[in-house]
Amino acid sequence: MGSLERSATRVQGFQDKEMDFQLIRQLGSCQTGGASIGQCLHLAAKIEDGNPGAWVKEFSNLARQQEEEARQRLEKGHRISSGELFLMACNSFRAAEYYSSCVVPDHARLGMSSRDCFLKAAECFDYNLTHVRIPFGEEALPVYLFTPEKDTRKEKTLLIVSGFDGTLEEEFMARGMAALKRGYNVLLFAGPGQMDSCRFIPQSSFIPDFERVVSTVLDWLTARKESDPQRTALLGISFGGYFATQAAAHEPRIKALIANSPIVDLHAYMNAFAGFDPAVMPDEDDFTVAEIPVIPAEIMNEQMKLMSTNLITRFGRGSMKKSFVYMQEFRVGEHLKEIRCPSLALLGEGEGEEPQRQFEAFCRGVSGKLDSCRFTAAQGADSHCQVGNLSYSSGVILDWLDECFS
Incomplete structure (x- = not known):
């Protein structure tokens, strides 16, 4: 008997969990x-x-x-x-x-x-694009502003900020295109330490008071004729869930907040990934970027060396311990109750215990109208930021936002 074979390509990923997620x-x-x-x-x-x-x-x-x-x-x-x-x-x-x-x-x-x-x-x-870098201290914030029409007019605007390793371009594809189809202006931006900023200034590093970034971007946006100040929403993706939450707690010009997923304590969130708290490691166990290459492979494989290098560099504190000590400043804390605009909290059911805990803390802590959604494996969207079903996730986000701004 012969065999029927329709393709040489096989559906198989990686045993390595992180690489499989990236696939x-x-x-x-x-x-x-x-x-x-x-x-x-x-x-x-x-x-x-x-x-x-x-x-x-x-x-x-x-x-x-x-x-x-x-x-x-x-x-x-x-x-x-x-x-x-x-x-x-x-x-x-x-x-x-x-x-x-x-x-x-x-x-x-x-x-x-x-x-x-x-x-x-x-x-x-078939969209109008303005791309600029807005002065911010000694740096400049990369910004893309898309409008759905070539001839500009005042419209509702969705601001999108990604996290540790996302980019403006990725977020345009993941969520920006869906918003443009629904008639939104889309403003994609990055703050210090984020991938887009580090392309221009490699020594750029994250800051905890991200409301300063959002206020600077809003100052630029509201001076333009495309912007309707009463219909301005902020969406934070991954680590951007902290950035957006921190900003909305201090910036009243944000009229709707979407946290995907909500991060109210970055230090605790990152500890869950590390499996312990590097902020309390003995000084003799601490290490710098320069020391990473000589760490034995049985202690740290190549992928972990890469991730540790990028983390230490992007937090700008010189060592692993100092980076995690610095992360303790990335907490929304009691300011969470200052969020009075409508909020949408999103989480994939496969994200683990600490993201779940912070999701619940966010839902308890905000003062404004709250809605939430937990995405499931059956929806193909249980992973971090719903990367397995972006169109479904965008539909949930933008239908909710349409109702807020109706």
């Missing part, structure tokens, strides 16, 4: 044009399980191929096809950027390549 993250972007299932699975079969360097190599190679093909199609006048390929190249560069060390020049180069491809793609969109 799901990339596959999830297929819904919004950021990747193709076939190419993701093809690369997954080539990448050694848990090997960050192999991931970077394969996704950066794919990104360059997609970018080159996009340019060729644009030269032939195929605007739509070119825009689609530039968007995929942007997201492939982002995937490579995620697993690259932020202390090597290639990290910023991958990030800027992602940004460049995105701006090329945006030239093919």
Whole structure:
């Protein structure tokens, strides 16, 4: 008997949990044009399980191929096809950027390549884009403002801030496009220490008083004719759940808040990932970025070395212990009750005990009207930030926001 075989591609991911999540993250972007299932699975079969360097190599190679093909199609006048390929190249560069060390020049180069491809793609969109960097102390905040019409008018606006490793371009694909389809202005921005800011200033580091960032962005936005000040919402993704919550507790110009997921105590949240509190480790056990390469592999594998390097660098405190001590300042605390605008709290049921605890603390603590949603595996959305079903998550967020602003 013969056998019927319809494809050489196989649906198999990674044993390494973090790398498997990153694969799901990339596959999830297929819904919004950021990747193709076939190419993701093809690369997954080539990448050694848990090997960050192999991931970077394969996704950066794919990104360059997609970018080159996009340019060729644009030269032939195929605007739509070119825009689609530039968007995929942007997201492939982002995937490579995620697993690259932020202390090597290639990290910023991958990030800027992602940004460049995105701006090329945006030239093919039927939306108006303004991209600027707004002065903020000694830095400048990267901002994209999209409006649904070429001729601008006052509209409701959704501000979106990502977290530790998300980017403006990724959030445009994940949630911004869905908001534009529903008639929203979409403002994507990043503060100090976030991926987009570090592309320009590698030494940029996170700050706990993120309301200063949001106030600066709102000052710029409200001076523009596209903005309706009474219909301005803020959405925080991942670590951005802290940024957005902290900002809404201090900034009354936020008229609706979506926390996906709510983080009210970043130190406790990150302790859950570490499995202990590095802030109380003995000084002799502390380590710096320079010491990470000589840590034995049986104590810290290559993926953990990479993540530790990026964490220490992005918090700007020089060592692992000092980074976690600094995280103790990233707490909303009693200011949570100052959030009086309507709020939506989101959580995937697969996110674990500490995210669940902080979700519940957020729901108990805010003073304004509260709604919440727990996404399930049956909905394909139980993972962190619902990366497995972005369109469903966006529907929940934007239907709720439509009702708030109706």
